[in-house]
Amino acid sequence: MGRSACCDVNGLKKGPWTEEEDEKLVKYMERYGGGGGGRSGISWRQVPKLAGLKRCGKSCRLRWTNYLRPDIKRGNLSHQEEQTIINLHALVGNKWSAIASNLPGRTDNEIKNFWNTHLKKKLLRMGIDPVAHTPITTPHNHHISTTATSTLPPQLLAATYNNLMSNYTTPWDWALLQSLNSVHAIQIVSEILRGQGLVISNSTTPTPTATNSYDHYPYILGMEMEAAVANYYNYLLGSPPSSSTSVPDHQLVYHHGHGLGYDYADLTMINRHSNCPQDTSLDNTTTATSHYYHHDEYSSKFAIANMKAPSSTDDDHKMQNELYHDQQGGHHHHHQLPVLVSAATSPYVVTSTHDTANDLIAGMDDDHQEATNEQSYWKRHIMDIE
DNA sequence: AAATGAGGCAACCGCCCCGTG
DNA sequence: GCACGGGGCGGTTGCCTCATT
Structure with a gap:
């Protein structure tokens, strides 16, 4: 029993607007700015009459707000x-x-x-439910998905996934993640990865599939780290890389320049002191100046369970890291820092065409200076250790 | 070259909310 | 408290364009 459509009135035109009609409406709106509930004293219903249009007011409002308004931004969405x-x-x-x-x-x-x-x-x-914004379970194609089914409540997965998708402009929900144990944290990561359709390989050679995935979804920065995390997860589940696994020359964990979740020191120390078979060889590779870790908020999202949240300032944070290192007797064990260790233990490889750190950093606009500082800090730190 | 199909998007439809008398 | 009407909103339609057969 609804009201009859306003355009049912005889003689009123429907369908696409002509140029002349647009012109009339624009002229009228520019002059009187009508509609909008009558602040101007003119309702939308009166607009067509006064503008000389054979349209209903609603049609005029729609045409104006969706198309003719001068502040409408045209072109593709960024x-x-x-x-x-x-x-x-x-x-x-x-x-x-x-x-x-x-x-x-x-x-x-x-x-x-x-x-x-x-x-x-x-x-x-991408395997993501566009309504719930959670990964759609696809049991094929993924080592993780066949070895673990998430027992996490859907809302938690949703929240985590949303955080991932919010990328570097939104603070990571540390409170949420810190409330999880490492197994759950890794489970989340695996769900996310599965949602991305990322195929993780335990191969020791670069995995084109994974890098292709990264190419397909370039806005998901830190994909490499996710892959590393996933491999670590596989490792925990009983498929560890063998001791003969070599660490490739071009290991590069590349991220943009945002955030300071944890600094490079953590990564470096973990690499050096965890009990993983790759440690020695990785140490060798990290001495090469062309290999470096650029560590940022994104990757630290996955350093979840047993690490502290970032402190308010970089200096504080560095101090925390040093302190933590000291508390552990100068050693980090992968049980204490389970996820980041994955970066070291994982055979997952990301290659880059970039030869030097500067090539990458030069591309980081906003955080250029910050990134440069981070890099210097990292380099100094490595030199200290060595 | 013509027919067909798919995708994109402007515009319409009808319901809902809220202000007013 | 109720009825009415205007405006806003989300869902849907149907036209147009372009790609494919």
């Missing part, structure tokens, strides 16, 4: 906008207007269309 949509959709669902209010110049209609035609499919392709 990566950042896309990410924002995914994040917000995970939070609020199909509240297109709410999402649009966070994207200046974009309309709810545009976002809705973009979601339905692009993002939904994209997430599905």
Whole structure:
């Protein structure tokens, strides 16, 4: 028994707007700025009459707000906008207007269309349920998925996944992760990886599949570290790399420059003092200046269970790391730092065409200086150890 | 070259919320 | 408290374009 559509009134035009109609509406709106509940004293219903249009008010409002408004941003949505949509959709669902209010110049209609035609499919392709924003269980194709089924509550997986997708602009939920034990933490990582469709290999040679995955989803920074984590998970589950496994020359854990979750010292120490068969050979490779770890917030997301949250300042944080190192008698054991050890123990390899640290760092705009400082610190630290 | 299919997107439809009398 | 109407919102439709057969 609903009200009849406003456009049912005889003589009113429907369908695509012509240039002349647009012109009339724009002229009217520029002059009077009507509609919007009558702040101007003119309701949308009156707009077509006054503008000389044979349209209903609703049609005029839609045309104006979705297309003619001068502050409408045209063109493809940026990566950042896309990410924002995914994040917000995970939070609020199909509240297109709410999402649009966070994207200046974009309309709810545009976002809705973009979601339905692009993002939904994209997430599905990645094995992610676009409604729940959780990985879709696919039992094939993944060592992890066949050896462990997550027992984590779905909302926890969702929260974790959302955090991952929020990338480096949103603080990682440390409280959440610290409440987990390492097994759960690793389980989460494995779920995420499976959701990405990332194929992890225990091969000691570079894995094209994994690097391809990274290429396909370039906004998921830190994929290499995830892969390393996943391998470590496999390792824990009983398929450790053999002692004869060699550590490849071009091991590179590359991240952008954001955040200071933990500094390089941790990684380095773990590499050197854990009880893993790769330690010795990795030590050899880390002495080469062309190999380095750029460690950031992203990778530290996975240093979850047994590490402290980052402190408020870099210096404090470095001190914490030193202190922790001392407390352990100068040794870190992989049981204490289970996830980061994976970076060292994992046979997963990421190769890069970049020859030097500077090549990478030069590409980091925002955190150029920060990254440079981090790198110097790391280099100094390595030299101290050596 | 024509037919067909798929994808993208502007526009419409109908329900809901909220202000007003 | 209730009815009414305007505006807003999310779901859906259908046209247009482009790719494929």
